[in-house]
Amino acid sequence: MRRRDRIRHIANWLNLSTPVGLLVAGAGGAHVRRRPDGIFVAEGYRFRFPVAGAFTIGDVVTTASTLSRLEGTMPGVFAHEVRHAWQYAATGVWFLPAYLLGSAWSLARTGSPALRNPLERHAGLVSGGYAGLDGAPIGPVWTWRGAPGLSALGTLRAPRRPIRRSRRTAGGAPSGSAGGAPAGDGGA
Numbered sequence: 001m002r003r004r005d006r007i008r009h010i011a012n013w014l015n016l017s018t019p020v021g022l023l024v025a026g027a028g029g030a031h032v033r034r035r036p037d038g039i040f041v042a043e044g045y046r047f048r049f050p051v052a053g054a055f056t057i058g059d060v061v062t063t064a065s066t067l068s069r070l071e072g073t074m075p076g077v078f079a080h081e082v083r084h085a086w087q088y089a090a091t092g093v094w095f096l097p098a099y100l101l102g103s104a105w106s107l108a109r110t111g112s113p114a115l116r117n118p119l120e121r122h123a124g125l126v127s128g129g130y131a132g133l134d135g136a137p138i139g140p141v142w143t144w145r146g147a148p149g150l151s152a153l154g155t156l157r158a159p160r161r162p163i164r165r166s167r168r169t170a171g172g173a174p175s176g177s178a179g180g181a182p183a184g185d186g187g188a
Contacts, residue, residue, distance in 0.1 A: 015092035021060030076127030
């Protein structure tokens with residue numbers, strides 16, 4: 001195991017995400033094997049939640065299918081899941097609340113729990129199977145009043161304010177004046 005993989009692996013054991021991932025995989029009846037890079041691959045997961053081709057908890061990548069079949073349909077998905085393992089190593093117990101918050105934000109903005117989720121964007125939307133090479137979403141997009149997510153409400157968009165030009169000229173004095181007298185008074 002390379003040094004950097006060992007660091008990730010130790011961090012995920014210390015923050016208890018890998019033991020939790022192994023418990024979840026075991027409870028789901030998955031067959032677990034360890035790869036040389038320290039990642040555990042759990043195949044044959046029986047529960048229907050979460051709804052995903054694969055999901056990661058710590059150093060445990062879990063799928064209802066097999067990794068080779070999953071890579072055949074979504075090339076690069078294993079690398080995507082390993083990036084999530086690194087995110088767990090960096091955030092520890094805060095990964096799940098951050099992921100849920102990011103998913104809620106993304107769902108409200110775009111109608112997809114992944115497209116604007118910072119953790120999914122960092123892991124790679126295309127390799128995770130969330131977007132095509134053109135950036136278009138893959139899979140269902142939740143809409144409300146014909147717009148994606150809650151954007152139809154207008155509350156999630158930045159308010160549009162007119163741009164106000166400064167009343168100061170390059171010299172620093174208000175435009176139209178040569179000192180204290182208002183413009184058009186003649187100054188006398």
